[in-house]
Amino acid sequence: MTRFLVKRIGMMIVTLFLIALLTFVLMHAVPGGPFTSDKQVSKAVMDALNEKYKLNDPLWKQFLDYMRGLVRFDLGPSFKYQGKTVNDFISNGLPYSAKLGAITLVFVLCASIPMGIISALRNGKWQDMLVMALATVGVTIPSFVIATGLIYFFSFKLGWTPVYGVDKWQGYILPVIAMGGYSVSFLARLMRSSLLDVMGQDYIRTARAKGISETRVILKHALRNALIPVITVLGPTVANLLTGSFVIEKIFAIPGMGGYFVNSVTQRDYTTIMGMTVFYAAFLIAMVFIVDLFYCLIDPRIKYD
Amino acid sequence: MKKFLSLLMCAVMLMTMVSLASADPAQEIVYALSNEPDGIDPGVTNNSFASPILENAFEGLVAYSTENGSLIPGEAESWTISEDGLTYTFTLREGLKWSDGTDHTAQDYVYAMKRILDPNTEAKYVDFLLGYVAGAEAYYADNSIGFDTVGVAAPDDRTVVFTLAAPAPYWIDILSMWTFRPVQEATIAANGERWTAAADTYVSNGPFRMAEINLGESFVLEKNPYYYDADAVKLEKITFRFISDLGTSLMAYENGDIDGMSSIPTTDMARLKAEDKGVVVSPSYGTVYYDINNAKEPFDNVLVRKAFNLAVDRLAIIEDVVQTEAEPAYSFMAPGYVVNGEDLMDTASDNGLSEEADVEAAREALAEAGYPNGEGFPEITLSYYSNETVGKVVEALARQLQDALNIKIKISNADWAVYYDDIIAGNYDIGAMGWSGDYVHPMTFLALFVTGDVNNNVFYSNEEYDALVKQAANMTDAAEAFQVMRQAEAIAAAEYPVLPLYYKANTMLMNQKVAGFFVTTSNGLLLKTAYVAE
Numbered sequence: 001m002t003r004f005l006v007k008r009i010g011m012m013i014v015t016l017f018l019i020a021l022l023t024f025v026l027m028h029a030v031p032g033g034p035f036t037s038d039k040q041v042s043k044a045v046m047d048a049l050n051e052k053y054k055l056n057d058p059l060w061k062q063f064l065d066y067m068r069g070l071v072r073f074d075l076g077p078s079f080k081y082q083g084k085t086v087n088d089f090i091s092n093g094l095p096y097s098a099k100l101g102a103i104t105l106v107f108v109l110c111a112s113i114p115m116g117i118i119s120a121l122r123n124g125k126w127q128d129m130l131v132m133a134l135a136t137v138g139v140t141i142p143s144f145v146i147a148t149g150l151i152y153f154f155s156f157k158l159g160w161t162p163v164y165g166v167d168k169w170q171g172y173i174l175p176v177i178a179m180g181g182y183s184v185s186f187l188a189r190l191m192r193s194s195l196l197d198v199m200g201q202d203y204i205r206t207a208r209a210k211g212i213s214e215t216r217v218i219l220k221h222a223l224r225n226a227l228i229p230v231i232t233v234l235g236p237t238v239a240n241l242l243t244g245s246f247v248i249e250k251i252f253a254i255p256g257m258g259g260y261f262v263n264s265v266t267q268r269d270y271t272t273i274m275g276m277t278v279f280y281a282a283f284l285i286a287m288v289f290i291v292d293l294f295y296c297l298i299d300p301r302i303k304y305d
Numbered sequence: 306m307k308k309f310l311s312l313l314m315c316a317v318m319l320m321t322m323v324s325l326a327s328a329d330p331a332q333e334i335v336y337a338l339s340n341e342p343d344g345i346d347p348g349v350t351n352n353s354f355a356s357p358i359l360e361n362a363f364e365g366l367v368a369y370s371t372e373n374g375s376l377i378p379g380e381a382e383s384w385t386i387s388e389d390g391l392t393y394t395f396t397l398r399e400g401l402k403w404s405d406g407t408d409h410t411a412q413d414y415v416y417a418m419k420r421i422l423d424p425n426t427e428a429k430y431v432d433f434l435l436g437y438v439a440g441a442e443a444y445y446a447d448n449s450i451g452f453d454t455v456g457v458a459a460p461d462d463r464t465v466v467f468t469l470a471a472p473a474p475y476w477i478d479i480l481s482m483w484t485f486r487p488v489q490e491a492t493i494a495a496n497g498e499r500w501t502a503a504a505d506t507y508v509s510n511g512p513f514r515m516a517e518i519n520l521g522e523s524f525v526l527e528k529n530p531y532y533y534d535a536d537a538v539k540l541e542k543i544t545f546r547f548i549s550d551l552g553t554s555l556m557a558y559e560n561g562d563i564d565g566m567s568s569i570p571t572t573d574m575a576r577l578k579a580e581d582k583g584v585v586v587s588p589s590y591g592t593v594y595y596d597i598n599n600a601k602e603p604f605d606n607v608l609v610r611k612a613f614n615l616a617v618d619r620l621a622i623i624e625d626v627v628q629t630e631a632e633p634a635y636s637f638m639a640p641g642y643v644v645n646g647e648d649l650m651d652t653a654s655d656n657g658l659s660e661e662a663d664v665e666a667a668r669e670a671l672a673e674a675g676y677p678n679g680e681g682f683p684e685i686t687l688s689y690y691s692n693e694t695v696g697k698v699v700e701a702l703a704r705q706l707q708d709a710l711n712i713k714i715k716i717s718n719a720d721w722a723v724y725y726d727d728i729i730a731g732n733y734d735i736g737a738m739g740w741s742g743d744y745v746h747p748m749t750f751l752a753l754f755v756t757g758d759v760n761n762n763v764f765y766s767n768e769e770y771d772a773l774v775k776q777a778a779n780m781t782d783a784a785e786a787f788q789v790m791r792q793a794e795a796i797a798a799a800e801y802p803v804l805p806l807y808y809k810a811n812t813m814l815m816n817q818k819v820a821g822f823f824v825t826t827s828n829g830l831l832l833k834t835a836y837v838a839e
Contacts, residue, residue, distance in 0.1 A: 032722030082344030
């Protein structure tokens with residue numbers, strides 16, 4: 001187990017380094033620079049800016065400087081927002097994104113797993129049809145359409161929830177539904193097919209033959225095995241939800257991380273692009289790692305040596 | 306008895322409700338901004354999204370009247386201009402204070418200018434000092450020569466003196482820009498460039514001061530009790546909330562959750578006006594036009610540029626495509642500069658253009674240029690930056706030009722950062738552009754077409770024009786300069802250096818209960834005298 005952990009952590013660091021390197025190279029290969037604004041500045045100002053942010057240094061030196069900051073968790077100053085650092089964006093935005101994401105995650109789990117179970121156990125009946133119809137809608141309709149529709153009916157027409165922001169707890173309701181819609185649908189379908197598959201296995205028949213109650217068969221024998229594929233996709237899903245959705249944050253005017261991530265790319269805000277990418281990548285890798293550890297708990301047959 | 310009690314309670318409740326309703330409305334507004342500014346340091350930023358903060362939290366020597374937008378004394382109660390037009394002496398009001406209650410003197414202006422001329426400050430508008438103030442250029446190039454060499458001084462606590470390198474009759478207009486507003490040395494020395502990051506270190510001197518900074522979410526301003534004219538300020542609290550999705554902010558506005566918003570979705574403009582929902586249209590000192598690469602074949606031929614200008618149906622673009630309130634433009638220069646009651650553009654020629662296309666004349670001009678019926682005309686590219694409205698205009702424009710002139714047009718688009726670099730480098734045929742005056746003086750437009758100017762991206766060049774602009778720039782008499790600038794405008798506009806479409810108008814939504822605000826021609830929202838009426 002120790003060997004496995006050391007190996008995995010080593011791999012994670014290498015992966016992160018490669019992601020940083022690749023992002024850095026691609027970012028500088030894209031035409032346009034961070035200091036093109038809506039009004040042209042003179043050459044003298046441009047020179048001063050390039051000098052200040054060390055953009056005149058050779059690329060390899062810029063990269064080394066950046067990595068030196070990164071190991072100290074210093075993501076550098078934003079090139080676009082004066083007096084702000086990338087750490088500011090993360091420390092301000094992450095709490096919003098993470099809180100929204102955590103609530104969405106709870107919603108996703110509480111909705112999708114029961115939906116999948118019901119639809120698998122009532123395979124072919126009206127309950128199954130209903131769940132699968134909902135799931136199809138959730139997968140096919142993009143979140144921004146759901147979000148706009150929800151605001152229009154519940155905030156604008158009925159006035160039950162605020163139009164924007166999360167100052168009040170009611171503000172979380174619509175973004176959570178809009179953001180979680182896809183994951184709920186996806187996980188419900190996955191849960192259903194996985195459970196159906198397990199229910200047809202020999203050991204379930206054996207368990208039933210032994211005279212164990214149906215509830216116990218499902219909870220103890222079927223569900224535990226059926227959850228493995230769901231847990232596999234849960235890692236990336238958690239990372240996705242917690243780091244924020246640009247679209248949802250934009251529509252509901254939530255000051256999370258998503259907006260900075262996307263805007264930094266069009267604005268060529270180099271340090272912000274790097275910082276957000278590396279942060280997101282680290283988060284994703286960590287989540288996948290945690291999921292791998294969870295496998296052992298769920299399925300004793302899986303062992304890491 | 307129970308019945309009586311409940312009746313009594315109802316009566317009491319009703320009475321409190323009535324008294325609540327008749328109380329003065331809270332002097333607080335929430336205004337949605339579609340973008341977060343890249344910074345709110347008046348010396349550094351040139352970002353127009355910073356305007357709502359900088360116009361209300363800071364004040365310079367001169368200010369805009371909130372009644373009619375004319376320039377009035379700000380922190381300076383009066384000023385004199387020397388006879389040679391080079392020395393401007395300002396006398397500050399007595400007892401000026403910063404928003405933290407400390408004294409604010411003439412020396413603060415000297416500090417603010419010195420800071421801008423330090424290259425490490427990265428002041429984006431430093432050109433407005435370099436180009437005008439005596440000694441500024443030499444000092445900017447080498448700070449070690451000492452600030453005494455620069456024409457900014459404070460002989461005593463209430464006197465600020467600017468000495469110019471050459472006369473510029475519009476210097477007062479330039480001084481109204483936020484770049485020239487004072488900043489407090491103490492807070493900047495203590496906090497560096499992060500002085501703008503927190504409300505308590507963001508010391509200002511205007512009618513309002515910062516109460517809260519919520520990164521990515523909002524700026525909250527409150528009334529500044531130390532402002533010299535605080536009695537005139539009625540609003541207690543202004544929340545500038547960033548809502549980048551216009552659909553969301555419009556629903557919030559129509560729901561009554563917010564009191565105003567800076568941009569209106571074009572598709573809703575007509576409905577909002579018809580329903581009288583508080584659309585505010587104010588004149589702007591700017592023009593929407595398309596850059597034409599005057600240095601590149603076939604556009605080095607004035608007849609080709611004329612043909613393109615004639616082939617455009619401006620009315621269709623304004624009414625059907627952009628769906629806005631705007632006047633068609635036949636020149637790069639926008640109206641709005643008035644001397645002795647006369648607008649510079651009052652006598653301007655329409656340069657043979659009209660609000661609808663003149664296809665006949667356009668074809669004739671193209672034939673005269675050597676391309677009868679568009680034959681032999683190279684395929685040209687119409688470029689634009691990624692923006693929904695601009696994209697629609699570009700498509701309409703391309704269709705109009707193709708149909709009228711029987712030529713081939715390719716459309717290309719890129720992110721602004723990439724697009725603008727191409728425009729500056731001259732790698733384009735025709736490109737979407739526009740100009741909003743930094744200050745209300747024709748020189749802001751005229752400089753754009755002077756040979757070799759940093760902003761002359763169309764590469765127009767005319768010696769006579771250059772000479773007239775230079776002459777006007779150095780004239781001390783506003784009325785005389787007015788006539789020379791008129792001549793210059795006429796010369797350039799007649800040679801179609803750009804493809805003008807319409808004159809910009811500023812549009813915004815504001816709750817009809819809010820009164821007393823003013824929108825300047827540079828789209829600055831002045832809330833000093835604004836209030837919430839019953």
